[in-house]
Amino acid sequence: MKKFLKNPVISIYIALLILVVIFSLMSPTFLTVNNILTILKQSAPKGIMAVGAMFVMLTGGVDLSVGAEVSLLGIVMASLMAKAGWGILPAVLVAFVLGAVIGLINATLVVKVNIPPMIATMGTSWILQGLSYTICGGLPVTGLVKGFSSFGQGSVGIIPIPVIVFAIVVAIGAFILRYVPYGRHIYSVGSNAESTRLAGINVSFVRMSVFVICSVLTALAAIITLSRVNSGQPSTGIGQEMDVLTAVVLGGTRFTGGDGKISGVVAGIIVIGVISNGLVMIGAGEYIQTIVKGLILILALVIYTIRARVEASAKARNV
């Protein structure tokens, strides 16, 4: 049990396996190629956001505005295309630029103004969500440019395009954390920002940049989401930040920063996807899903706390 707890990545994959077995036993259509691909496709946008959210958490921050950002950027793009007659490319570019700006605002509030990240991004979250309702008057925006949906709904062979994009983001994220000096600095900052600063590292830059990365990846997720649904819904992103946060913590990322692996976060997001899908398959309603997700977030933090305690006592024994 202790070893099991010690390696968060292995333990989350074991949990995933157990979930798959349970749902397959309960629903004959759960473990089919089609359904697995559906789960992956549905998980992909949140997975992309989770990579960004993980970067933020590795530095000791947290970004709760990603859900609202998905709502706002979806509405902005949909409005530009359906109402202003813009093409796909300029609308998508605007989404990326807006994403970067939102990231910069969060970064400034947290790093320069020194507001605790949870509060700062909760504030921006409300603003973004309010803006998305304001822009569309609360109504869905339909009539997007033809061909836009082929991005989110298309596939290469049997693999959905969103899943491919997710895989690429994961690969790049893993590469940065493992091989790029910047990735090493992210871990250092999360473990001990002041030590890192005194070693001559630009800690402010690291702490700010992860918010921008997170928001730009969220813009990518917003584009995929809009393309998949093919209409702008002002409430699309509501609650998504909780799924993302749960996946990141469930995947073994240390809540206070400095430790975590992308492979764990990938498993975390798939666990969330499997649970959502599996609950539907066995006929549990949407309301039950919300309860279950809350329970998982708490469970993830309980495991995290126990693990921290096990590590601490192991260390105490070493002294």
Next chain:
Amino acid sequence: MANSEIILQLQNVTKQYPGVIAANDVSIDFCKGEVHALVGENGAGKSTLIKLISGAIKPTSGSIMFGGKDLTKLTTNEVRKTGIEVVYQEFNLVPDLTVYENIFLGDFETTHGGLMLNRKEMIKRSQALFDSLGINIDSTSRVSDLSVAYMQFVEIAKAISKNAKVLIMDEPTAVLTNKDVEVLMEIVKKLRSEGVTVIYVSHRMEEIFLLSDRITIMRDGHKITTVNTAETDRKELIHHMVGREVNESYPERTNEIGEEILRVENLSGNGIADVNFTLHRGEILGFGGLVGAGRTETMEVLFGRFPKITGKTFIHGKEVNIRNPRDAVKNGLAFVPEDRKTLGLIMDKSILHNISIVSLDKNAKAGGFIVDDKKMAELTDKQIKDMAIKTPSADQEAGNLSGGNQQKVVLGKWLASDDAEIYIFDEPTRGIDVGAKHEIYLLMNALTARGKAIIMVSSEMEELLGMSDRLIIMSEHHQVGSLEKSEFDKNRVLDIASGDK
């Protein structure tokens, strides 16, 4: 011993961890009203003994008898109730509360059947406590406003207020200046005269000899021997502690002092003002003064940790603007801070990670884009070998190393990059045992022999006088004097540091 009634008795106590025996068949008798020093190198088992006595850990075998009870059967709280208090190195004070609130924390005096706090009574009683100890402290001041020394005194007062019969002090003077050490020693003597047994853990030889009645020496989990302080000397003690002869004097230096490398004019900020000095190639410039005199603060401004208000810094005669640590590093400064655990190291990361941190970007491949893992491993291994860092591998977490080895890792990150010309050492040997201290001195000398310059802040007089080529002395946040090597004299330094010219 005037009074040799045994009050606390360790009988064949063994504490075994997987792979390590932290205490091996240790038997010690502590007498009523004695000051009993516990000495040994880091990792010798002193902390284990303290934890065993306080009930924080349970022995694998053996018993600890106190007042007819076996402490090993009791919980920490029950042990405290029997009259054993520990003052740890890390303070257990609540910084936002007042002194008296801290003293009565968990045991507040109340009126109206527990509804209201009886502030008057608590203030009165804590003030009486401080008066009886001869400590000048206002019990209504907030703990966070106190100096480190006074926090220590509050800790002690808190322990005494519980009517402790045995008081264990874990390196109480590690953070104190000589002046405060004297106050502390008076307190300990007072306690002894009142029949309290004081178990005193310390690295400082001087006070052990001034203060203790008996000394127990630990090494590698074994009790080596217990001696009467009057019947032993420094040399014998160190011999027992280390198990070999150690030269306690300062290593011979063959540095040549060269041209000016750093000049600081009118530096102020971070609470300090009017600091002026020059530093030369191959030189060790010592910074002396009492704790709180502003030496660390000066270094922090110099290194850009905190902003300066006024002042100019010249490196090689050229003015540089150091706004943050990054600028400092770019200009060839390296900082080995006093608080190495929170400012020098990333404790939960490997030695490799810690030593690489400064040189990571510089050595990256593909235009600075990819970490050169092989090069970093080589650089780290070289530091481990050159400095004889005791570790099974470079992957060991920094937090698992002993104090001396941790200090070497902090130094190693600067040496691995080797861009620095000016090294700032703030209390380089604090909390480090005798053997490792000597190694740190040798490393400092090796730096000056290579033409590097060192600024050393130290509260250990011997170290300050033994290692420095020149001294700057600070008092109450100002530079108040400087001494050339020929003028070095302990009393003179103390005079200047305490404000008398």
